[in-house]
Amino acid sequence: MLGDLQIAFIGGGTMGEIIISRLLSTKTVQKPDLIIVSNPLSARCLYLEKEYGVRTTTCNIEAVLGTSIVILAVKPQVLVVVMAMLRGKIPLDALVISIVAGASISSLSQGLNHSAIVRTMPNLAVQVGHGTTVWSASPSVTEIQRSHTQVILQALGKEIATQNEYDLDMATGLSSAGTGFVFLFIEAMIDAGVQIGLTRTQAQELTLHTIAGSVELMFETHEHPAVLRNKVTSPGGATAAGLYELEKGSMRTVISNAVLAALSRTQQLGSIEMKK
Ligand SMILES: NC(=O)c1ccc[n+]([C@@H]2O[C@H](COP(=O)([O-])OP(=O)(O)OC[C@H]3O[C@@H](n4cnc5c(N)ncnc54)[C@H](OP(=O)(O)O)[C@@H]3O)[C@@H](O)[C@H]2O)c1
Numbered sequence: 001m002l003g004d005l006q007i008a009f010i011g012g013g014t015m016g017e018i019i020i021s022r023l024l025s026t027k028t029v030q031k032p033d034l035i036i037v038s039n040p041l042s043a044r045c046l047y048l049e050k051e052y053g054v055r056t057t058t059c060n061i062e063a064v065l066g067t068s069i070v071i072l073a074v075k076p077q078v079l080v081v082v083m084a085m086l087r088g089k090i091p092l093d094a095l096v097i098s099i100v101a102g103a104s105i106s107s108l109s110q111g112l113n114h115s116a117i118v119r120t121m122p123n124l125a126v127q128v129g130h131g132t133t134v135w136s137a138s139p140s141v142t143e144i145q146r147s148h149t150q151v152i153l154q155a156l157g158k159e160i161a162t163q164n165e166y167d168l169d170m171a172t173g174l175s176s177a178g179t180g181f182v183f184l185f186i187e188a189m190i191d192a193g194v195q196i197g198l199t200r201t202q203a204q205e206l207t208l209h210t211i212a213g214s215v216e217l218m219f220e221t222h223e224h225p226a227v228l229r230n231k232v233t234s235p236g237g238a239t240a241a242g243l244y245e246l247e248k249g250s251m252r253t254v255i256s257n258a259v260l261a262a263l264s265r266t267q268q269l270g271s272i273e274m275k276k
Contacts, residue, residue, distance in 0.1 A: 001151045002029060008067040010060055010082060011074035012037040012048050015099055018127045019071065019156065020052055026129070028155040038063035064090050069148060072098040072108075076269060079103055083111030090114050095145040097152065101172055102270025105138050105165060115140035118149050121168045122156055123176045131157035134171035136164070169270070173263030181258055186211065 007029065009016045016037065023029040032053035038060045039045050045056035057063050060082060064070050070090055074082050079100050090096060090112060097118045098108050108117045118141060122133040133153045137146060146161075153159035162168070186207055193203025217228060233239045 002034075002148060004031075004034060005068040005148070006066065007035050007069045007071060007152075008063040009035065009037040009071045009073055010063060010086070011072065012039040012044060012056070013073065013075075015122070015126075016071070016073035017048065019073065019099075019152075020048070020054060022126065022129060022155045023152065024052055026155040028151060036063050036067070060085050061089050064094070067091060068094055069152075070094055070096045071152075072096060072100055072103075074100065076100050076102055080111065083108070087111065087113050095141065095148060097149060101176070102169075102266050104270065105136065109138060116145055117141070118145075119165065119168060120149075120153065121171045121176055122153075124179045126156035129155070129157050132160065132171075132175045133157065134160045134162060134168055134175070136162050136168055169263055169266050172266040173259045173261075177262035177266075178259070181255070182211075 007023075009020065012020070016039075020035060020037065023035070024032055029035060033055055035052070035054040037045065037048050037054055037056045038058065039048070039056065040058055042058060045058060048054055049056050064086060068091075070086075072079070072082070092114075093116075094114075095116050095118065096108065096112060096114055097120060099120050099122055100108075101121065103119065105117050105119050108119065109115060115138060117138040118135055119137075120133050120135040122131050125131040126133065133156055135149060135153060137149065141149075150159055150161075160171075189207040189210075190200065190203045193206060194200055198206070214228075217223075218225065221228070229243070233243060
């Protein structure tokens, strides 16, 4: 589907490497030399060359020469400098896909002086192909470029397109920061299992299977979580006793506040970085 299109990565850190690895392992990109990665450290370039067979450079401008797709995978803190460097250097018919948290389509378009921009928000589960990536495209992105975006993001898991850019900030709060919240919940469940006498290995195995099984059940039955919760809550039983404690500890409010805080911090960081 991507054929012989060249893809340039600006930034070959954690996320850059994960995307490269998924594109190659899923054969979304057939030949590694169709990928060129730009990263400031030569040692990192060497590692990426050896591990994946991709081409590398320490020069961002060289990376985007003649490319069809540019993937911006740098930290928000260096984005303004990177955009200044690339301004006017990206081929006019190329598509820019950004994974930079908080960077809006208009700031990317102005900073790069480029019109075809896709802004995405992936989460960490892209590493295992079960990520969720919400994305939004500028009006100049063509139908073919939209389908190229889908093909790339499908190599990472589920992709969800939206016309409302605000959805991306909300996705940062829910599905991107949310992976961190889920890991904290998992950690707390394991610790609780150890506290009641299970070994750490037993507690981890039981916790992970409980969560994975519950998620699978929801996917299969499409039932509301409250319906499934009621099915395991017998009157005066163990689950009811535990649920009472969770409600008393304001679990719903705490989770809601965590998502709201992540959304508000995303917007704050986006506006700070863009003003620099
Ligand atoms: N990690 C996540 O779960 C996640 C999820 C969604 C979105 N994101 C977004 O993904 C982006 C990348 O995150 P990351 O975790 O991959 O960060 P990272 O590991 O720090 O990778 C960024 C890479 O960019 C390189 N770089 C720095 N300055 C550069 C420049 N001027 N030109 C080209 N490359 C440069 C860095 O090299 P040095 O290390 O040598 O400085 C590093 O290899 C961020 O904007 C983040 O918001 C991350």
